[in-house]
Amino acid sequence: MTETTPQPALTPTSPPVAPKIPSSMTHHGMTVHDNYAWLRDPGYPEVSDPTVLAHLAAENAWFEARMAPQQPLIDTLFAEMRGRIKEADRSVPQKDGDWLYWIEFEEGAEYKKWWRRPVAGGPDALILDEVALAQGKDFFRLGALSVSNDGALLAWSVDDDGSERYTARIKIIATGEILPDEIPETLSGLVWVAGDKGLVYSRVNENWRTDNARLHWLGQPATSDVELFHEDDEGFRVSAGLSANEEWLVISSGDHETGETWLVPAHDPLAKPRCVKPRAAGIEYDVDLRGDMLFIRTNDTHENFRLATATLARPGEWSTLIEGTDDFYLTGFELFRDFYVVEGRVRGLDRIEVRYYDDPSRIEPITFPEASYEASLGDNTEWAVDTLRLSYESMVSPASVYDYNVADRALALRKVQEIPSGYDAALYTTERLEMAARDGTLVPVSVVARKDRAPGGRLHLYGYGAYGIAIGPGFSSSRLSLLDRGFAYAIAHVRGGDDLGRAWYKAGKLERRTNTFGDFVDVAKGLIGLGMTAPGLISISGGSAGGELMGAVINSDPALFGAVVAQVPFVDVLNTMLDDSLPLTPGEWPEWGNPLEDKAAFELIRSYSPYDQVARQAYPPLMVAAGLNDPRVTYWEPAKWVARLRELKTDSNELLLKTNMGAGHGGKSGRFESLKEAAEEFAFILWQLSAAD
Secondary structure (H helix, E strand, O other): OOOOOOOOOOOOOOOOOOOOOOOEEEEOOEEEEOOOHHHOOOOOOOOOOHHHHHHHHHHHHHHHHHHHHHHHHHHHHHHHHHHOOOOOEEOOOEEEOOEEEEEEEOOOOOOOEEEEEEOOOOOOEEEEEHHHHOOOOOOOEEEEEEEOOOOOEEEEEEEOOOOOOEEEEEEEOOOOOEEEEEEEEEOOOOEEEOOOOEEEEOEEOOOOOEOEEEEEEOOOOHHHOEEEEEOOOOOOEEEEEEOOOOOEEEEEEEOOOOEEEEEEEOOOOOOOOEEOOOOOOOOOEEEEEEOOEEEEEEOOOOOOOEEEEEEOOOOOOOEEEEOOOOOEEEEEEEEOOOOEEEEEEEOOEEEEEEEEOOEEEEEEEOOOOOOOOEEEEOOOOOOOOOEEEEEEEOOOOOOEEEEEEOOOOEEEEEEEOOOOOOOOHHHEEEEEEEEEOOOOOEEEEEEEEEOOOOOOOOEEEEOOOOOOOOOOOOOOOOOHHHHOOOOEEEEEOOEOEOOOOHHHHHOOOHHHOHHHHHHHHHHHHHHHHOOOOOOOOEEEEEEOHHHHHHHHHHHHOHHHEEEEEEEOOOOOHHHHHHOOOOOOHHHHHHHHOOOOOOHHHHHHHHHHOOOOOOOOOOOOOEEEEEEOOOOOOOOHHHHHHHHHHHHHOOOOOOEEEEEEOOOEOOEOOOOOHHHHHHHHHHHHHHHHHHHHO
C-alpha cells in the first residue's frame, strides 16, 4: 500500500490554521517559546512528514483560491512581460582561443543553447543543449560550464530540484559523446588542470558546506577523487579558480570578513599548496598573478581595500600599488597581459579604470553618458587582448553590451536589449535622491517613473541591505508593468549593502543591524514627505535577507505600507542562528552575530527577528513565497512566520503563502516560468493597492 499525503479541500473557504504545539529553548537564562517549531520536518533535508506536507498543501490551496479571481490580471501581466522578451535571441559572440562562443534562445524556449564556431571559419557547433537537458524536468538549473584549455572537452553541472547540489558531467565536444565520469554533490566551478587531464571542484558536505577543493582525474570514478585542500573552520567556504594567465590554481577559503588564499601550479595540482598569507581575523584578500608578481586586493590598511603587489618568492610581503581611500571603493580587479583593470564605486556610482604595469600614474577611466547607471566588465576570457567587453544599463536604459578599444579609448555598442513589444525611454525619468535617516545619515534612493505620472500616487519600494551586496540602478523590463500603471519604482540603498563603500556595509551588520530597517522606513517617510506618494499607497518587496527587512518594517511601521511581497524571507533569524547544524549558520555568525555564545547577540537578534517580534496588531496585505528545497532559507521559516501572523494579527487583510514544492531559493527555473511568479506578485500588489488608491 502506498501512503498518500493528506490533501486539502479543492476550494477552501478559510485560511489554514496551523496547530500550536508547545516547544521552547533556553539560552543565557532566557527562554523562547515556539509553538510552530513542528513545521521543521525532523528528517530534513528530506521533507516527507505527512502533517507538514498537508499544511503546506493547505496554504498553497488557500493561495490558489484567493488569487483565482486575479487570474485575468495575472495573464495580462504575464503577456506584457513575455512580450518584452525577445524570444529568439543570441548573445554577442566572444573569442576564446581558436573559438567564438555565444548562447542562443530559440522561440518559445525556456532554456538556452551554447554554441561555438572556429575563429578561422567553419560551421557552427552546438556544445550544450539546456533545452534537451531540461526535458521532462519540473526544475532545471545549469551550474558551472567549462571548456577544456585545448577546446576538446566540456564539463558542466546541473541541479534538477533546486537544492543547489549539482551533478557534473563531461563530454567530447566533437562527437557529443558523454564520458562515464559523473561527479555528484558539487557546488562550485569546474577548473581544468594538469593538461586537461583533471578537474578541480568543491563538493558540498552533508551540511551543504563547501569545505574542500578536490581533484577528479578523467576516466576515474568520483570515489577516487583526491582532496587537495580541506578547511577545518565550519564557518569558512572553499572555492577554486585559475589565475588570469592560467598558470596557477588559486584556492580561496573565507567567511564574510576573513580570507586566505593558496596557490598550486595548474600543471601539477598534486603539488603542495603555497599559502599567500595566513589568515588574520577581519582581513580579506584575493589574489591573481602576472609572471612572478602577485596582485592582491585587501582591506588590511583601509576598509575600502587597496591593491598591493608581492613576489612569488615572498608572497606575504605586500607593497601598495593603489592606496585605499574613503572616496574610491575598490571592488575588484582583472589582469591582462599589457594592462590591468580595476572596478569600484565613487559615491555609489560604478567606475572602471584601465591602468598600466609600466606607468602607475597612467589612469584611464571609462566614461559613460548617463549620470546614474550600472557598468561592469563582461566576460573577458583571454590574457592578451586589446578590447574589453563591458556591460551597461540604467533604470531607463536597457542592458547593453559594449566593446572598449583600450588604445583608442573608444566604446563601440555591440548589442542593446530589445523590447519587442516596444519601449520608448523618453517616456520615463530617473533620479537619485537622498533621504535623511533618523540618525541624520543620508540614504541614497534611485527612482524611476513615467514623466506623466501624477504626484502622490502609488509607489513600489524595493530593498535588500545585507552581506555588502549593492543593489544597482539597473533596468527591468518587467518593472514597466508597474510604471505604465502609474507607479513610481524606488530602490532604497540602505545600510548593510556596500553601495557607498565598506563602511556602509558595516553600518548595517551585527550590532548595527537595525540601521537597515530604520533606513528603509525613513526612506518611505521621506518619499511621502516629498509628495511622491502617501501612507498606504506604498508597496514593498524584498527577498532572502531582504525578506527579513520586509518582516522587520511591517512589525515596526505596518500602517505605512499597502502591500508587501516577501520572497524566501529570512525571518526566523534567532532560531536559525542558534542551530549550528543548519547549512549556513556557522558561516553567517560574522554577519549576524553568534547568539549561542554571545548573550548580547542573542538579545539583539531576538529584538528584531521578524518571527519573534510578530505582535497583536494590524498588518498590511502580505504575499510570501518559499521553496521546499531551499537550502539557504529553509521552507519552515516563512511557514512558521505566516502561521504566527495568522494567530496574532488583528486585521482581515490578505495573508498568502505559496511554497514551490519542486524549487529552491531562486524560485522556478526557466525564463518564462519565472515571469509567471513575477506576474503573480505584481497582480497581488495591484489588487491590494487598487482599493487604497
